[in-house]
Amino acid sequence: MQDLIVLPSINFTEVFNTKNGAIYQSDSENCWYIDFAGKLARFDYRNLLKLKKAVYHIDIEDLLLNSTKAPDLEIIFICACDHCYVLSILEIIALKELLQGTFVMLELNHIIFDRLHRIVA
Secondary structure, three states: OOOOOOOOOOOOEEEEEEOOEEEEEEOOOOEEEEEEOOEEEEEOHHHHHHHHHHHHOOOHHHHHHOOOOOOOEEEEEOOOOOOEEEEEHHHHHHHHHHHHHHHHHHHHHHHHHHHHHHHHO
């Protein structure tokens, strides 16, 4: 007889999405899920900030204007994280757009929360 393991259900809240991917927040696990480049990757907030920093430091203009015969790929690896991305220039731009939108939504949420609590207090 087989023992069945029941996994707890994870509730996602979508933070931001584009046609290329989405970022979800899981309050029950205190983490973020990025659905991008064909995989769903789990990040804590600290690693999400590290991913943002790594993506923002890629010089897209230099990659586009570089005439060497090097492949147009970037490997994004975050220390203390199990995930890495091997992305083309278009995927880098798409991931950057996804991260920018996510952090704008988080800042907007913080502003709204702050304003509502000022009205109540």
